[in-house]
Each structure stands twice: as C-alpha cells, then as structure tokens.
Amino acid sequence: MPFGEDAKTLYRTRSSEKLLQGLEQMTSVHASGIVYGPNGVGKSYLINQFLRALSPKSYLSVVLSHSTLAGSGLLRMLSHLLGKAPRFRREDNICALAAAFEELQPLWPVIILQEAQNLGADALEEFRLLSLYNNEKTQAPFSFILFGDEALLPKLMLKINAPVITRLGYGFKVSPLSYDECKGYLQSRLEEASIFSEPFEPAVIDMLIEACAGVPRLLNHLAGRSLQAAAMDNQQRISSAHFEQALQSMPWLSREHQSSANNKPKQ
Secondary structure, eight states: OTTOTTOOSOOOOHHHHHHHHHHHHHHHTTOOEEEEOOTTSSHHHHHHHHHHHSOTTTEEEEEEOOTTOOHHHHHHHHHHHTTOOOOSSHHHHHHHHHHHHHHHTTSEEEEEETTGGGOOHHHHHHHHHHTTOOTTOSSOSSEEEEEEOTTHHHHHTSGGGHHHHTTOOEEEEOOOOOHHHHHHHHHHHHHHTTOOSOOBOHHHHHHHHHHHTTOHHHHHHHHHHHHHHHHHTTOSSBOHHHHHHHHHTSHHHHHHHHHHHHTSOOO
16 A cells, blocks of 8 residues: 555655765764654654664664653663663662673664653753763763654753753754655655556645645655545546545645645735
C-alpha cells in the first residue's frame, strides 16, 4: 500500500544525504549535538538510517524515547538499556552507568534522545553531569544526540540550559521538502508499491503539495486518503473531488488549506 507507515526505503534528497554524512562525521570524532525540525519531516527515518550505518564493531547505540522522564527516571531507563539493573537511589544508578561505560570499551556509546524538546531542565542537567563523571578525562564517555521539533533550539537557548549548550558540537536542521522533492517523494512511494502509472491528475499533485507544506508525513496521510476516496468511487484516476474528500477527512489540514487559499493575492 503506497503512503503507508511501513515504507522500506528513505527518500533521499541532497539535504538528507548531507545531514546523514554530517552525523556520521561528527559521531566519528565523538561529538554530541542536536537535530531539529518540524513534526513529520522525517527525523525518525533519519535516526533509523543513521543508526543502521553505524558499525557494530565500533559503536553501541541506545535510543531513549520517553522524553517526559525526570532526571532520576532518565538515569534508571538508561541503566536498563545498557544492561544494568535500575536502582532506586540516584547515586547507585550513576555508579552503574559509569561501570557500563567502562565495560563497553572499545565500543563507543551513542545515545539518542527523541522528542528532546520535552526534556525538563533537571533531565538535561543530569545528562550533562553524567558526561562529566570522570574528572581525569576532558571528553565525555559517550556521544549524545538530541532529536526534537522546532521548540528544541529555543529551549536549549534558555539561560538555565547554558551548561548543556557548552557540551554540544553541532546542530543540524531538517527542513520540509521543496516542491520538486515532494513530486519525487510521491513518485518514489508509488514505485515502492509497484505502481508505475501516474494515478493523480496534475492539478491534484499541486493541491497535495500545497496542503501539506512539504511535510512527508502529512503528504502520506492525504495522498493515502485520496487514493481511498478514488477506490470507493471505483475510479483509477484521482481527481480534485477525491482530494477534497480526503481533505475534509483531515479537518486540521482543511482549515490550514482554506486559510492559505484565502490569503492568496487576487489576480
């Protein structure tokens, strides 16, 4: 099924290739950083592609997705993911993590924190302090990458998070797709489902791209609903009427689309 959640391949653009290359280069020198961008632009796919590219002979990757954890909860979760039994006392978990980092050598830990814009200041500070556990070394015993939406950078820029900023070596932004990239994305998803003839009327492609503002996840949903509307109508060609039906089934998009249309300058 095209435009489903189980796409097997990442649609690669020049910017996504550059970002992946940058992540690999920064990780090779054991740097930590952030990757941020709007919801739905493909950060999760980028994470998966990046982790797959890491050599298991050189790196051990850990992904933390529960970003609402407080500092103590984050330590317990990380202990569990690194094979250490979580303890009740904070200091016991810190000792367990220090031992885990030593035991992992020569593997280099790469810790991914998803939805990092939700992390509290205490969790961020706990993570920073953990990177300083060995005073004899100036470098942290692991690399960490904060993945988040557009709220991540402004949050990190707050004065309370200034110490965390000093531990970061890079920041990469994931942007929505351009018009041509959206067309290529639609085509790639159709071909992945072995659909090689164009099912969309030309005007519908433009309407899809405009309504989704270059966000692949929204493009998946709206294109999928349009296909379903055409199937219900026993039509192989997806018309503007089918697109409108799909748009009405996603009222959050319908409102934005109508607002955009109303704000267009009149000819």
